[in-house]
Amino acid sequence: MNTLDEALLAAHLAGDNETLVGLYRAAGEAVLARDEVQGCFYLTHAYVFALEAGMAEAEELRAVLVARGREA
Amino acid sequence: MTTANSDLSDVMQPVARAKGLPNAHYIDPAAFDEERKSVLFANWSGVGFAKDVPNEGDAMPVDFLGVPLLILRDHDGAVRVYQNTCRHRGMILVDEPRNIRGTIRCPYHSWCYGLDGQLRSTPHVGGPGQNIHEDIKRNELGLFEMRSHVWLGVVFVNVSAAAPDFDVVHADLIARWSEFDKPLYHSGADSSFKLDVACNWKLAVENYCESYHLPWVHPGLNSYSRLEDHYNIEENGRYSGQGTLVYRQLEGEDGKVFPDFEGVSDKWDTGAEYITVFPNVLLGVHRDHTFAIVLEPKEQGKTQEHVEIFYATEAAIGDGFSATRAKNTAQWEEVFKEDIFVVEGMQRGRLGPLFDGGKFSPAMDGATHVFHEWVAQSLSAGRQIAAE
Numbered sequence: 275m276n277t278l279d280e281a282l283l284a285a286h287l288a289g290d291n292e293t294l295v296g297l298y299r300a301a302g303e304a305v306l307a308r309d310e311v312q313g314c315f316y317l318t319h320a321y322v323f324a325l326e327a328g329m330a331e332a333e334e335l336r337a338v339l340v341a342r343g344r345e346a
Numbered sequence: 347m348t349t350a351n352s353d354l355s356d357v358m359q360p361v362a363r364a365k366g367l368p369n370a371h372y373i374d375p376a377a378f379d380e381e382r383k384s385v386l387f388a389n390w391s392g393v394g395f396a397k398d399v400p401n402e403g404d405a406m407p408v409d410f411l412g413v414p415l416l417i418l419r420d421h422d423g424a425v426r427v428y429q430n431t432c433r434h435r436g437m438i439l440v441d442e443p444r445n446i447r448g449t450i451r452c453p454y455h456s457w458c459y460g461l462d463g464q465l466r467s468t469p470h471v472g473g474p475g476q477n478i479h480e481d482i483k484r485n486e487l488g489l490f491e492m493r494s495h496v497w498l499g500v501v502f503v504n505v506s507a508a509a510p511d512f513d514v515v516h517a518d519l520i521a522r523w524s525e526f527d528k529p530l531y532h533s534g535a536d537s538s539f540k541l542d543v544a545c546n547w548k549l550a551v552e553n554y555c556e557s558y559h560l561p562w563v564h565p566g567l568n569s570y571s572r573l574e575d576h577y578n579i580e581e582n583g584r585y586s587g588q589g590t591l592v593y594r595q596l597e598g599e600d601g602k603v604f605p606d607f608e609g610v611s612d613k614w615d616t617g618a619e620y621i622t623v624f625p626n627v628l629l630g631v632h633r634d635h636t637f638a639i640v641l642e643p644k645e646q647g648k649t650q651e652h653v654e655i656f657y658a659t660e661a662a663i664g665d666g667f668s669a670t671r672a673k674n675t676a677q678w679e680e681v682f683k684e685d686i687f688v689v690e691g692m693q694r695g696r697l698g699p700l701f702d703g704g705k706f707s708p709a710m711d712g713a714t715h716v717f718h719e720w721v722a723q724s725l726s727a728g729r730q731i732a733a734e
C-alpha cells in the first residue's frame with residue numbers, strides 16, 4: 275500500500291488527473307468485490323478527477339457508481 | 347449605517363444652477379458604501395473583458411468591490427459570470443485564471459460544477475463512497491449566476507439583479523455605435539495596460555467626459571485636436587462624453603494605417619467619440635480601433651484603470667502592425683497618464699471643507715453634470731428603497 279500512497283501523493287501534488295484516475299480506479303477495482311465501501315470510495319475519487327479533467331472515462335466510472343446506488 | 351445622507355438637491359438642478367456632488371462622495375467611507383450598493387451594484391458595471399477568457403473553459407476570478415466573481419467561457423462559447431463561491435461551505439472555487447477542462451472542482455470537499463453552473467458531483471456527501479443523499483438536491487445547488495452582458499469587449503454585471511436588461515438601458519448608445527458592434531481583435535500585452543490612480547473612481551469619469559481640459563492638460567493632443575473641433579455628448583439620464591471632428595489615423599513608419607471597421611460610414615472618417623457607460627466604463631471609438639477602460643474602485647480614494655485597445659480586423663493584430671500598435675498604445679498611455687495629476691489633485695482638493703461641489707460651466711461641463719445627476723438619481727433610488 276505504501277507505494278500506492280506515495281504515487282497518489284505525487285500525482286496529487288502534480289495535479290496530474292490522468293494518473294490519479296488510473297491509480298484510484300485500480301485501487302477501487304482491486305477491493306470492490308470484498309469491500310464495497312472502500313471500493314466505491316476509491317472509485318469516487320477516480321470519478322471526480324476524471325470529471326474535473328473532462329475525461330471520457332468519467333462516464334464509465336459514473337455508471338459503476340450509479341449501478342451501486344452511489345451516484346446520480 | 348448611521349451617517350446622515352448627503353444632500354443631493356443641488357446636484358439635480360439644471361447645469362447652470364447645479365453644483366457637483368458633495369465632498370462626502372469622495373472622502374466619506376459611508377458615501378462610498380452607499381455608492382457601492384446604489385450606484386455600482388444596482389446598475390450595469392464593467393468587471394472585466396471577454397478577451398481574457400478566449401477559449402471554452404477559460405475561467406478568470408475577479409474581485410469586484412469585495413464580491414468574488416468568476417468570469418468564464420462556457421461550452422456554447424458564451425461568457426458567463428458566476429459568484430465564485432461554493433454552494434457547500436462557501437469556499438472560493440477558482441483562485442487564479444486557468445482553463446477548466448471538464449468541471450470546476452471545489453478545492454475543499456471536491457463538489458464539482460459544470461461550466462453551465464450545474465452541480466455535477468458531491469463526493470461522499472452521504473458517507474464514504476456514497477455520493478448522493480436525499481437532502482442534497484443537486485438541481486437546487488448550482489452556482490449562483492450573476493446577470494451579465496458583453497458589449498464592445500467589456501463584461502458588464504448587474505450585481506443587484508434588479509436593473510432592466512443591458513440592451514434596454516443602453517439601447518440608444520448601442521444604436522449610436524452600431525457600426526462598432528462587431529468582432530473586436532485584441533493583440534495581447536502590447537495593447538493592454540493598467541494605471542493606479544489615487545482618486546475616487548468618479549473623478550476618472552468626470553475628467554474623461556469633458557473636453558474643456560484638453561488644451562491645458564494635453565497640449566500635445568490639442569495641437570491636432572483643438573477645443574473648437576470637439577462637441578459635448580450630453581444624454582441626460584443615460585450617458586455622456588465628447589466627440590471630435592478631426593481624428594487623424596495613426597500612421598506607421600511606412601505610412602500604413604490600421605484597416606477600418608468593415609462598412610464604417612463617412613461620418614467616422616475624421617470623427618471619434620469618447621463616452622462613459624455609466625457608472626464605470628470609459629469607451630472610445632474610431633474608424634480603426636476602439637478602447638475600453640474599466641475603472642475598478644479599489645477604495646474610496648484608489649482606483650485602478652484597466653485599459654484595453656481593440657482593433658477592427660485580424661490583420662491589425664498581426665506582425666505587420668506590431669510597431670504601429672506599440673505606437674498607438676504608447677500614445678494613449680501618455681494621454682491617460684497626463685490626466686493622473688488632475689484626478690489626483692481633485693481628490694486632494696475635496697479635503698477642503700469649504701468646497702461645495704464646484705461651479706459648472708454650462709457651456710463646457712454639461713457632460714460632467716449629466717454624470718453627477720445620474721449618480722444622484724441612482725443614490726436617490728437606493729435611498730427610496732432603503733426607506734420603504
Ligand code: FES
Nearest residue numbers: 432434435452455
Ligand atoms: S466548500 Fe466546496 S465542496 Fe465543501
Ligand SMILES: [Fe+2]
Nearest residue numbers: 553563564685
Ligand atoms: Fe484627459
